[in-house]
Amino acid sequence: MNRRTFVAGTAVVALGAFAVGAMFYQPVSDNLSPPLPSDANSAPLVRPHAPMLGPDDAPVTIVEFFDPACEACRAFYPVVKEIMSTYPDKVRLILRYAAFHPTSEEAVRILEAARLQGKFEPVLERLMETQPRWAPHGRPADSAWTVLDGTGLDIPKAKSDAKMPDIVGTMNMDAMDVSAVGVNKTPTFFVNGKPLTEFGAQQLNDLVKAEVEKN
Known part of the structure; x- marks a missing residue:
């Protein structure tokens, strides 16, 4: 969607990193996400319903406003996983949905339905x-439901669950927070409440490293 210049330069690297990066995430927590540190930005970056990966007591929190249909989000997917593998006890990731593309809503519903079955990570990976x-951004597209074989997801149940009011509520709340925070591009990152003001993989690594060293 946004930052096509960056994506053109990173897509090949990202594609090669998907298989290796699959091992980096820790399971999505079923617990409520703990709040950001007390000095973090007071904007609604974290909500109890938001998917969280990594240890819930990690001193460093990456909040990513994420659109599953966004090409730049796909390019950054292995970058974030590598950061988490570098600091496995120090960093957690909280995902917030920013469904800007026409096909994003269906993908978000799939992810949330998969989460109910404990299949969030394999479905996100797929x-x-x-x-x-x-x-495919302008070309005819398959339904995202057609790519889920082999993930362990009970697809008929997930299709039913995807219509649940709680999932609709999650999507509505995230849409409100996207507006409140002023997110208009994806991915948008905050690290311990600090925005990533200069976009790039190295810049994200540097900001996370600085927060890890501080904490």
């Missing part, structure tokens, strides 16, 4: 791997 099929 959606990122197959994004060009179901989010």
Whole structure:
């Protein structure tokens, strides 16, 4: 979607990193996400319903406003996983949905339905791997439901669960927070409440490293 110049330069690297990066995430927590540190930005970056990966007591929190249909989000997917593997006890990731693309809503519903079955990570991995099929940006697209075989997801149940009011509520709340925070591009990152003001993989690494060393 946004930052196509960056994506053109990183897409090849990202594609090669998907398989290696699959091992980096820790399971999505079923617990409520703890708040950001007391000195973090007071904007609504974290909500109890938001998916969290990594240890819940990590001193460094990356909040990513994420659109599953966004090409730049796909390119950054292995970058974030590598950061988490570098600091496995120090960093957690909280995902907030920013469904800017026409196919994003369906993908978000799939992710939330998969989360109910404990299949968030394999389904997220599959959606990122197959994004060009179901989010081809201007070309005819398959439904994202067609790429989920082999993830362990009970697809009929997930299709039913995807219509649940709680999932609709999650999407509505995230849309409100996207507006409140002023997010208009994805991915948008905050590290311990600090915005990533200069976009780039190295810049994100540097900001996380600085917060890890501080904490």
